[in-house]
Amino acid sequence: MDIRLGDNQYGKAETRLVRVDRAEAGHEITDLNISTALAGDLAATHLTGDNSGVLPTDTQKNTAYAFARDGVGEIEDFALRLARHFVDTVDTIHRARVAIEQYTWERRGHHSFVRGTGTRTATVTYDGTSATVVSGVDDLVVMNTTGSEFHGYHKDAYTTLPETNDRILATAVAARWRHAHPRNADWGEAYREATKHLVDAFADTYSLSLQQTLYAMGERVLRHRAELAEVRLSLPNKHHFLVDLSPFELDNPGEVFFAADRPYGLIEGTVVRDGAPDPGLAWW
Template sequence: MKFTLGSNGYGKAECRLVRVERDSARHVLTDLNVSTRLSGDLAATHLTGDNSGVLPTDSQKNTVYAFAREFGIGAIETFGIALASHFVGENEQIHRARVTIDAYSWDRVGDHSFAKTSGEVRTAVATVTEDGAWITGGLRGLTLMNTTDSEFHGFPRDRFTTLRETSERILATDVAARWRFGTLDVDWGPAYAAIRESLISAFVETYSLSLQQTLYAMGARVLEKVPEVAEVRLALPNKHHFLVDLTPFGMDNPDEVYFAADRPYGLIEGTVLRDDAPAEGWAWSS
């Protein structure tokens, strides 16, 4: 019986990195979670235990911290590309490096004081190979709600259907979005701000007959406003709010009192992409 080693890789997961810029009395705080993954000519370590081509994961962790000190961080997309390019460029046995970064937000409450009040996370994945590089950005934990202008009706019914049709409901979701850029020539900070604003404004302005309709409107708005983006992928859990029956207490409930259910929930997923998006789905450097 014969066996073959399939695709493989290794890296250092979840390197917690906090950097404080102290160039002035008004400090700048960056809070990241960085993971690395390397792949390439690594068969020997799997088949014979020969580690001569294995850059230790501890070295990868140290590189993350050293780069943060020597070069700073700046945009997380730029930081990810720099790290991934280093791993491929300095290790001939490594043909592909992927750096995944989560950036946590802190609200400034003073020149050197911060409060963590939001669960929203900005993300970036930088991938570098011997032939090129690409970036996917994203966010998660963006919670949105419309208290009206949402309906859901006209769906098929079978013998297990109990859901009532409605022309008035709360629509709420926790946005998890990923997008891929068609170029590396991007002003990352303003692009992220424009993408986030596009997601929010489309959610707010869409009179929704289904969460699917809202999803498409959100993705299309990003592509309309940010031409560097080639594709948007969205996962929108439907955070159900059910009207409470108060008739046992002799009370009416004119769409005012709801029960917020955390599970189970509908999960709506979809991709919106440009007609001329590259077939490979990645943005390659020249």
């Protein structure tokens, strides 16, 4: 029986890094969670324990801190700097993936802050020749208090869900968009505009299903941002159930709800621009 080593990678997960830029006009915070994953000619460490080709995960962490001393800038640029450094300076490393979460802060005064809405994300994969850059947002919580229906679905012996012509539609958006031409991207503008179009499409769409809303959100982003090749969305359905107040001899004209925690429906999908260049590297 032949046995061999399959695909493998290693790295430093969730390095927390906070940089404070102390400008006279007011401080700025860059708050990051960085995960690195390296792959390449690493069979020796698995098969014989020879670590000569291994860049320690602690070194990967320290590199992120050292690079931040000169400033972070847009997280896509910072991830590209790290990924290229690992591949271009270590002979045994042939691919690097750097994933960054950025926790947003809004300044309230010269040096006081409150956490912002949503978590900005970026993932860069670099193989020594080409780079794939994927940006996004997590935990962007949105709600429509009306303008949503759900009916006409398939029913079987186990279906108990009643049809509705008016419901609350709420979700915590996780979205990723792939840049078709990373070398020419304006990361900050793309993030601000893509997030705006996601929210606008959610608000503007009269929804007959969360799937319909998902497609409308992805389509709106691609129609307004020509530099993006595709958008992937994961939308948990944050269910709100009307509370029965009849035991208390009260009516409930769509005003009092129970916000369910779990289980929840999870709707996921990709909206793709025809003719978009293939990324060449896995990106999701």
